[in-house]
Amino acid sequence: MAxxxxxxxxxxxxxxxxxxxxxxxxxxxxxxxQSLGATxxxxxxxxxxxxxxxxLTADISVPKGDHPPSAASGIPVTYxxxxxxxxxxxxxxxxxxxKASDIFLGVNAIDYSGYPDCRPEFISAFExxxxxxxxxxxxxxxxxxxxxxxxxxxxxxxxRAAVDLGxxxxxxHSCYDPGEDGRPCxxxxxxxxxxxxxxxxxxxxxxxx
Amino acid sequence: MAxxxxxxxxxxxxxxxxxxxxxxxxxxxxxxxQSLGATxxxxxxxxxxxxxxxxLTADISVPKGDHPPSAASGIPVTYxxxxxxxxxxxxxxxxxxxKASDIFLGVNAIDYSGYPDCRPEFISAFExxxxxxxxxxxxxxxxxxxxxxxxxxxxxxxxRAAVDLGxxxxxxHSCYDPGEDGRPCxxxxxxxxxxxxxxxxxxxxxxxx
Numbered sequence: 105m106a107x108x109x110x111x112x113x114x115x116x117x118x119x120x121x122x123x124x125x126x127x128x129x130x131x132x133x134x135x136x137x138q139s140l141g142a143t144x145x146x147x148x149x150x151x152x153x154x155x156x157x158x159x160l161t162a163d164i165s166v167p168k169g170d171h172p173p174s175a176a177s178g179i180p181v182t183y184x185x186x187x188x189x190x191x192x193x194x195x196x197x198x199x200x201x202x203k204a205s206d207i208f209l210g211v212n213a214i215d216y217s218g219y220p221d222c223r224p225e226f227i228s229a230f231e232x233x234x235x236x237x238x239x240x241x242x243x244x245x246x247x248x249x250x251x252x253x254x255x256x257x258x259x260x261x262x263x264r265a266a267v268d269l270g271x272x273x274x275x276x277h278s279c280y281d282p283g284e285d286g287r288p289c290x291x292x293x294x295x296x297x298x299x300x301x302x303x304x305x306x307x308x309x310x311x312x313x
Numbered sequence: 314m315a316x317x318x319x320x321x322x323x324x325x326x327x328x329x330x331x332x333x334x335x336x337x338x339x340x341x342x343x344x345x346x347q348s349l350g351a352t353x354x355x356x357x358x359x360x361x362x363x364x365x366x367x368x369l370t371a372d373i374s375v376p377k378g379d380h381p382p383s384a385a386s387g388i389p390v391t392y393x394x395x396x397x398x399x400x401x402x403x404x405x406x407x408x409x410x411x412k413a414s415d416i417f418l419g420v421n422a423i424d425y426s427g428y429p430d431c432r433p434e435f436i437s438a439f440e441x442x443x444x445x446x447x448x449x450x451x452x453x454x455x456x457x458x459x460x461x462x463x464x465x466x467x468x469x470x471x472x473r474a475a476v477d478l479g480x481x482x483x484x485x486h487s488c489y490d491p492g493e494d495g496r497p498c499x500x501x502x503x504x505x506x507x508x509x510x511x512x513x514x515x516x517x518x519x520x521x522x
Binding site: 187239 | 366393394401405409429434443452
């Protein structure tokens with residue numbers, strides 16, 4: 105969002121209440137959208153527990169460990185089937201209604217947990233499809249573009265970019281399996297990747313303070 | 314659904330309660346899924362009124378007339394932004410969780426109301442994207458296929474095919490703007506296209522009896 109604002113875009117933010125274990129991330133999303141000056145912020149409710157099939161949306165335990173996962177370990181159980189396809193489909197509807205031609209998405213393919221829908225080839229295929237799916241696509245009046253500014257950055261680079269932009273990272277949330285008080289577990293893949301990113305960036309994580 | 318069953322597929326049916334004016338179609342969907350012998354039938358609740366922008370999901374009147382629309386009249390206000398992209402994204406999640414590799418969708422590009430997301434080029438682009446979006450796509454274990462058996466049939470051909478398959482068309486619902494009793498208005502685009510289809514097929518519409 106901060107990168108989109110820096111590039112001069114008005115931000116119509118979209119978050120999802122999808123039955124995720126870590127719904128506390130929506131509290132963070134709301135705070136951040138508001139503090140950075142979103143033009144609008146909508147939260148779509150879509151119950152992905154209807155399908156399950158993931159540690160984030162079904163009664164499957166979130167794996168815990170001491171080391172961040174590597175791509176070699178395959179696609180983990182925290183993968184939510186077709187989640188980014190669904191998120192982008194909603195963003196496409198929101199963009200069309202708001203007459204926006206640019207969608208920003210924070211996916212990251214490096215340091216990642218092996219999610220198929222975080223890869224650049226998925227994003228380009230979605231963009232191509234999106235331009236055939238909509239009114240503006242048919243009328244040829246507007247070409248829709250999907251921006252993924254974080255996709256090839258390491259977590260350490262993301263932390264440094266955030267610090268350079270003067271962002272307050274204490275507002276952010278990454279943990280898949282927070283305690284009832286919303287505090288990060290520090291042992292899920294998402295916590296471990298975040299931790300390594302902060303260490304490599306040489307920055308203290310203010311969310312752990 | 315009847316065509317998929319004829320071709321030997323077990324059917325995991327998916328319908329959407331998306332804030333549509335004609336939510337009565339879900340009653341029909343449930344009856345039909347049950348009577349034809351669905352293995353499973355899920356109804357996903359997704360509130361597209363969050364975005365609006367269509368006569369089906371916002372306080373915009375459904376156009377009424379005496380003649381079916383033609384493609385020349387452009388994309389009508391009953392177009393719901395990105396609806397089929399969203400529907401297919403959910404179907405993709407459901408398919409992945411159910412280990413299904415075939416998605417059937419009843420879109421129709423002929424006799425249509427000018428919807429961009431009912432065209433064959435949209436469907437192929439979605440299929441290509443879907444195979445990059447999912448676990449099976451990455452692992453290369455299963456190729457997902459999207460079937461749209463009605464896409465190039467006229468409404469009359471669809472009526473005749475249904476009759477040949479011995480289907481009970483009195484269970485079906487097409488109207489965009491039914492009365493409180495659920496009865497079709499007979500004057501929206503969807504009613505007019507259906508009416509012309511039955512007339513051309515030489516079949517009485519049992520839903521109007």
